[in-house]
Amino acid sequence: MPRQNRVTPFSEIVATEARGTLMGNRGCLHNDRGEIRRQYQLKRWIICLLDFKNRHRPIMTPGHYTELFFLDEATALAAGHRPCAECQRERFNLFRTSFAQANPIFSGVTRPAAPSIDEVLHQERITTDRKQRTYRSAMAGLPNGTIVRLDDSNAYLVHERNLLLWSPFGYEEMIRRLASSNVTVLTPRSIVRTLAAGYEVAIHRSAFK
Numbered sequence: 726m727p728r729q730n731r732v733t734p735f736s737e738i739v740a741t742e743a744r745g746t747l748m749g750n751r752g753c754l755h756n757d758r759g760e761i762r763r764q765y766q767l768k769r770w771i772i773c774l775l776d777f778k779n780r781h782r783p784i785m786t787p788g789h790y791t792e793l794f795f796l797d798e799a800t801a802l803a804a805g806h807r808p809c810a811e812c813q814r815e816r817f818n819l820f821r822t823s824f825a826q827a828n829p830i831f832s833g834v835t836r837p838a839a840p841s842i843d844e845v846l847h848q849e850r851i852t853t854d855r856k857q858r859t860y861r862s863a864m865a866g867l868p869n870g871t872i873v874r875l876d877d878s879n880a881y882l883v884h885e886r887n888l889l890l891w892s893p894f895g896y897e898e899m900i901r902r903l904a905s906s907n908v909t910v911l912t913p914r915s916i917v918r919t920l921a922a923g924y925e926v927a928i929h930r931s932a933f934k
Contacts, residue, residue: 728784729761732793734803734872734880734891734911736850736857738764743893745794746929748773749806754791759784761791764855768847769839770806772798777812796893798927799882802920803872803912805850805857810839820924827918849913859911865904870926871917873908880911884932895931 729740738754738761750773752766772795784792795801798808807824808817817839824842825831831841852858859874864883867873871883872891881888882896889896910917920926 728759730784730791730793731893732795732801732804732806733893734800735874736764736804736911738793739893741893743796746775746797747795747801748775749793749795749801749809750790751793751806752790753788755785755787757787765851768843770804770843770846770850771809772801772806772813773809774812796891796895797929799870799872799912799929800891802870802916802926803880805846805913807839807842807846807916820919823922823924824915824919827922828915845915846913849915857911858913859909860914861907862910863904864902864906864908866921867908867910868917868920870912870920870928872911874911875908882928882932884928889932895929897931 727740727742729738731739731741731743731745733739749771751770754761754763754766756762808820810817821836821842825834825837830845831837850858867883869883869885872880873883874880880891882891886902887899888902890898
């Protein structure tokens with residue numbers, strides 16, 4: 726039976742047999758039986774590599790952080806995570822440089838500290854009742870790598886001139902992107918600005934078939 730440790734673009738933590746290409750965490754979310762009991766513990770929501778310095782650890786060790794898994798970086802960013810400053814140091818530096826350039830709150834700051842970025846993201850990803858914070862936007866101008874919602878249950882990746890239906894196993898159905906339409910954006914505003922500023926998000930290979 727699969728563990729409940731996969732993160733969707735809706736920031737939900739679900740159980741699925743699909744495997745992820747990236748790992749991450751939000752603190753310790755599980756109990757001693759490996760059951761998810763909260764959506765987050767910390768404001769530091771990070772994206773990690775599956776393999777780093779040959780480190781190995783049992784999944785969901787009691788009292789330790791909960792290992793979460795993502796289809797790809799676009800999914801993790803939509804859920805409100807950012808690259809890890811340790812195992813993805815180069816990636817994190819690229820992200821925070823673009824983040825600073827794209828967001829006026831960091832005007833004059835070349836490389837904001839990770840806790841400062843986490844504070845901004847936390848305000849944008851979570852409502853006061855601990856639900857995912859989203860916003861409405863015209864489709865025109867949304868950069869590649871943004872994930873949007875067209876209905877109550879499906880998420881779509883903005884990819885060139887198309888929208889690709891997200892699933893835990895990869896991107897599936899393709900529909901034409903209509904620039905005149907309005908959509909609900911799942912990816913936090915500051916990250917959308919970061920993508921628009923030139924940060925090239927890593928997208929699952931299924932998007933290129």
